[in-house]
Amino acid sequence: MSLTLILFLAFIAVTLGITYWAAQRSSGAGAYFAAGRRISAWQNGVAVAGDYMSAASFLGIAGLIAFFGYDGFMYSVGWLVAYLTVLLVVAEPLRNAGKYTMADVLAYRMNPRPVRAMASISTLTVSTFYMIAQMVGAGALVSLLLKGTFITFNMAVVGVGLLMIVYVVFGGMIATTWVQIIKAILLMSGTVLLSILVLGKFGFSLSNFFNAVQHVTYTANGQQVVKDFLQPGLRFKPPYGALDLISLGVALIFGTAGLPHILVRFYTVPDAKTARYSVVWAMVLIGSFYIMTTFLGFGAATLVGRDFISKNGGTNMSAPLLAQAVAGNVFFAFISAIAFATILAVVAGLTISASTSFAHDLWTNVIHKGVERKPGEEVKVARITAFVVGAVAIAIAIMLGPTANVAFLVALAFAVAASANLPVIVFSIYWKRFNTAGAVWGLVFGLLGSIVLIFIGPSIMGVDGKHFINHAPIFPLENPGILSVPIGFLGAILGTLLGGRELTAEEKFTELQVRANTGIGAEKALAH
Amino acid sequence: MAPDAKAPVAVPGKSEIPTKPSADVWDHVADMDEFKLLLIAKSEFVIPAVIVFVVYYFLLPISVGYFPQFMDTRIGPVNLAYLFALSQFFVAWLIAALYVRGARKFDDFGKRISENLEKHDAFKGGR
Numbered sequence: 001m002s003l004t005l006i007l008f009l010a011f012i013a014v015t016l017g018i019t020y021w022a023a024q025r026s027s028g029a030g031a032y033f034a035a036g037r038r039i040s041a042w043q044n045g046v047a048v049a050g051d052y053m054s055a056a057s058f059l060g061i062a063g064l065i066a067f068f069g070y071d072g073f074m075y076s077v078g079w080l081v082a083y084l085t086v087l088l089v090v091a092e093p094l095r096n097a098g099k100y101t102m103a104d105v106l107a108y109r110m111n112p113r114p115v116r117a118m119a120s121i122s123t124l125t126v127s128t129f130y131m132i133a134q135m136v137g138a139g140a141l142v143s144l145l146l147k148g149t150f151i152t153f154n155m156a157v158v159g160v161g162l163l164m165i166v167y168v169v170f171g172g173m174i175a176t177t178w179v180q181i182i183k184a185i186l187l188m189s190g191t192v193l194l195s196i197l198v199l200g201k202f203g204f205s206l207s208n209f210f211n212a213v214q215h216v217t218y219t220a221n222g223q224q225v226v227k228d229f230l231q232p233g234l235r236f237k238p239p240y241g242a243l244d245l246i247s248l249g250v251a252l253i254f255g256t257a258g259l260p261h262i263l264v265r266f267y268t269v270p271d272a273k274t275a276r277y278s279v280v281w282a283m284v285l286i287g288s289f290y291i292m293t294t295f296l297g298f299g300a301a302t303l304v305g306r307d308f309i310s311k312n313g314g315t316n317m318s319a320p321l322l323a324q325a326v327a328g329n330v331f332f333a334f335i336s337a338i339a340f341a342t343i344l345a346v347v348a349g350l351t352i353s354a355s356t357s358f359a360h361d362l363w364t365n366v367i368h369k370g371v372e373r374k375p376g377e378e379v380k381v382a383r384i385t386a387f388v389v390g391a392v393a394i395a396i397a398i399m400l401g402p403t404a405n406v407a408f409l410v411a412l413a414f415a416v417a418a419s420a421n422l423p424v425i426v427f428s429i430y431w432k433r434f435n436t437a438g439a440v441w442g443l444v445f446g447l448l449g450s451i452v453l454i455f456i457g458p459s460i461m462g463v464d465g466k467h468f469i470n471h472a473p474i475f476p477l478e479n480p481g482i483l484s485v486p487i488g489f490l491g492a493i494l495g496t497l498l499g500g501r502e503l504t505a506e507e508k509f510t511e512l513q514v515r516a517n518t519g520i521g522a523e524k525a526l527a528h
Numbered sequence: 529m530a531p532d533a534k535a536p537v538a539v540p541g542k543s544e545i546p547t548k549p550s551a552d553v554w555d556h557v558a559d560m561d562e563f564k565l566l567l568i569a570k571s572e573f574v575i576p577a578v579i580v581f582v583v584y585y586f587l588l589p590i591s592v593g594y595f596p597q598f599m600d601t602r603i604g605p606v607n608l609a610y611l612f613a614l615s616q617f618f619v620a621w622l623i624a625a626l627y628v629r630g631a632r633k634f635d636d637f638g639k640r641i642s643e644n645l646e647k648h649d650a651f652k653g654g655r
Binding site for chain 1: 553554555557558563566567570574577578581582585586588589590592593594596599600604605606607609610613614616617620621623624625627628631634635638641642645
């Protein structure tokens with residue numbers, strides 16, 4: 001176990017070194033918020049992958065496939081295909097027309113204060129939910145991995161929180177980017193290695209491997225059962241399973257293009273063309289990774305087994321336990337350290353996007369009407385916000401404790417991103433008549449719609465005593481996307497039509513359209 | 529680049545402060561044939577591409593959700609459901625590759641628009 005600790009410490013040392021280096025170089029808002037816009041296509045592509053592939057991907061999907069087979073793999077598919085929405089619809093216009101945040105584009109044509117305020121609330125909501133899920137996961141994981149050492153859940157949560165605060169407060173976007181790049185490279189190499197080792201256990205024969213996948217043995221209700229794990233329907237069961245699966249798909253493929261911590265990455269590159277190539281780089285990495293979840297998940301199902309995983313830390317431990325089963329303790333330590341790095345890189349990305357939105361949208365543009373009173377104030381506010389965000393996330397994660405069911409928080413983050421952010425982004429760029437009321441209504445409807453539907457759904461309500469509310473669920477689906485995304489679009493359309501014509505918004509449409517499509521007037525990379 | 533690229537006009541990027549082109553620049557660009565052609569070329573690619581990938585993607589949860597028995601049909605070592613899911617990755621990569629190829633044309637339009645704009649601004653600046 002101490003080897004895991006040594007690898008953790010090595011990763012921490014390297015990333016703190018980078019943070020120190022970045023802190024020396026970075027000065028000014030452009031450097032702090034957008035890494036000087038000098039990140040190259042491959043670097044940003046790898047960083048997007050590192051920002052995106054969270055604990056939910058690496059540990060969560062491996063666990064879902066290990067326990068429910070094929071249905072878990074459905075997440076993998078959606079999480080890659082989602083990048084087509086980013087590539088075709090959002091990345092380039094956003095890079096061309098914005099500066100630091102998603103709200104830059106949303107507020108471009110509109111009355112900026114209400115739109116920015118709502119966009120910032122939506123950003124903070126998505127980031128906070130997502131971050132709490134990561135922090136609780138990190139705490140549970142680290143305390144489990146380091147069982148036998150002195151590290152407890154609370155210490156692990158505080159440690160992760162403090163590290164992310166240090167990266168973001170001192171290193172800004174440059175340090176965050178490099179933490180994400182290193183993590184992505186580690187995660188990819190670990191996954192490739194683990195996949196090869198799994199296949200090796202089957203004599204490098206895919207047909208042997210899949211044959212085993214079709215005969216997975218585990219104990220259910222005290223009885224041994226043999227299941228075909230390639231068969232759909234082990235998790236998403238009738239009567240609502242099919243609809244839930246479709247609803248999940250809606251949130252995944254439209255939510256990614258509304259995740260603020262992913263969107264801000266496109267401000268770190270010099271121009272829209274680089275943003276485009278960086279999405280392609282990200283798609284190559286993310287796609288390869290999710291295809292390999294086949295070996296991680298099914299490998300854990302066949303080589304480790306549900307019963308053993310349940311007794312040794314539960315679904316989230318599937319990938320580390322698989323590493324132990326195929327290559328012993330050293331590899332277990334390596335994979336565990338990667339899981340730790342994975343969480344850190346994601347929480348750093350979330351923290352910087354949340355604090356950028358608070359400083360740039362709420363502080364400078366809403367409270368002080370677009371005027372930075374002192375030079376450097378925005379960066380200073382962002383640093384303080386990062387500290388506060390980190391402290392709040394630590395406190396909430398400790399309050400919830402290691403056993404909290406937090407998977408719904410990630411579902412919620414994707415649902416809010418798809419239902420509140422995406423409709424307003426799309427209409428801002430592509431619909432001339434769209435106006436301030438439409439943007440505000442779209443954000444409010446999408447945000448409230450997804451939160452309410454999650455809270456009256458089976459994640460929160462249930463009659464088995466394990467749920468927050470002891471009542472049969474009012475809304476039958478775990479994933480609200482299929483209803484909340486149309487609610488978001490409907491809100492945006494209704495607001496626009498009822499809000500009356502807004503001439504300035506329509507006049508500025510030409511300006512936004514020219515900027516978004518040509519890059520004329522776009523923010524440029526900073527010189528050294 | 530045009531020889532007058534260093535003229536103090538709407539050629540952003542020469543300084544750390546981005547130039548704010550004046551309002552009539554946007555209308556001028558919007559009126560250019562190249563810009564209209566760019567918008568047409570983009571929507572001719574992006575709209576069908578979005579429809580294709582959204583339809584192709586949702587066929588997966590619909591088919592495995594409503595026809596799990598049929599999707600469990602054996603094909604080689606795996607089944608139809610797994611192959612269909614796997615195909616999603618390759619279709620996504622293919623659409624991305626086609627887009628990158630198509631987008632070179634968009635970049636060409638963009639370049640011509642900037643060149644035209646420099647002439648326009650030089651003209652304005654000269655008088």
